[in-house]
Amino acid sequence: MTDYDNVTITRHGEHGHVAELALDRPEAMNAVSTAMARDLGAATTQLSALALRGEVRAVVVSSTHPKAFCVGADLKERNGFTDADLMAQRPVARAAYGGVLALPVPAIAAVDGFALGGGFEIALSCDLIVCGDGATVGLPEVSVGVIPGGGGTQLLTRRVGWSRASRIIFGAAKMPAAEALSLGAVDEVVDAGTAREHALELASLVATHSPVGVRNAKRAMRLGSDVDLAAGLEIEDGCWRATAFSGDRREGVAAFAEKRRPAWPGV
Numbered sequence: 001m002t003d004y005d006n007v008t009i010t011r012h013g014e015h016g017h018v019a020e021l022a023l024d025r026p027e028a029m030n031a032v033s034t035a036m037a038r039d040l041g042a043a044t045t046q047l048s049a050l051a052l053r054g055e056v057r058a059v060v061v062s063s064t065h066p067k068a069f070c071v072g073a074d075l076k077e078r079n080g081f082t083d084a085d086l087m088a089q090r091p092v093a094r095a096a097y098g099g100v101l102a103l104p105v106p107a108i109a110a111v112d113g114f115a116l117g118g119g120f121e122i123a124l125s126c127d128l129i130v131c132g133d134g135a136t137v138g139l140p141e142v143s144v145g146v147i148p149g150g151g152g153t154q155l156l157t158r159r160v161g162w163s164r165a166s167r168i169i170f171g172a173a174k175m176p177a178a179e180a181l182s183l184g185a186v187d188e189v190v191d192a193g194t195a196r197e198h199a200l201e202l203a204s205l206v207a208t209h210s211p212v213g214v215r216n217a218k219r220a221m222r223l224g225s226d227v228d229l230a231a232g233l234e235i236e237d238g239c240w241r242a243t244a245f246s247g248d249r250r251e252g253v254a255a256f257a258e259k260r261r262p263a264w265p266g267v
Helices: 034-052 083-101 118-124 152-160 162-170 177-183 195-206 211-224 229-244 247-257
Strands: 007-012 018-023 058-063 068-070 107-111 114-116 128-132 136-138 174-176 188-190
Touching: 007 034, 007 195, 018 034, 018 195, 034 083, 034 211, 058 068, 058 195, 068 107, 068 118, 083 118, 107 118, 107 195, 114 118, 118 136, 118 152, 128 177, 128 195, 136 177, 152 162, 174 177, 177 188, 188 195, 211 229, 211 247, 229 247
Parallel strands: 018 058, 058 107, 068 114, 107 128, 114 136, 128 188
Antiparallel strands: 007 018, 136 174
């Protein structure tokens, strides 16, 4: 695996099928600088390639800082930006957040401590968010003169609906984990300090299933989430066809008939 300055990748399990992508800029509570955004974009590109080969089957996004998942954009860096600097950084930032969102396998955010602004947007770009009790999440961007520009206006609204997203974004709310759970902004709250452990357990379970099936199920869900039912069913059919004639389907049926655990080829 490639070494990065601001993120780390660790493979878990006997075959390394679970990849942990840890935000690793602890001296700044994982504030997303240009360099960190560049590393995140490169790391997710690498993980996506491994996922499409069946080598990585689930990703956990975590943090090396015990009190912060990520506090958002590096405003100290941005304070020195010219308008041209800000425009030059934009595609780098979009590639970072978009890289998490585009992971072809399930991604699970493990949030303990603060996940604010861009930090919460990284979590929202994952499929599931596991929070430790005591975590604080929110999108406070309008309080500093910007908007949630890492996908937050779109992803949070799709999770919780217009009215709840309006309350959170327009009010620059910082929510404790329990409140975020009640609104549907996160998916599970566990004991403080155990979010990473729970996320890795869930990812390990996902990794036992057909890589082709899981990838195509995620693709069908993502592509079909914002279209009408008829169009969604056509998307589902295409993803079914991509799975039905795969080596994974043949192995899954054979393993069931032979009463054994499948050895997924991943293609």
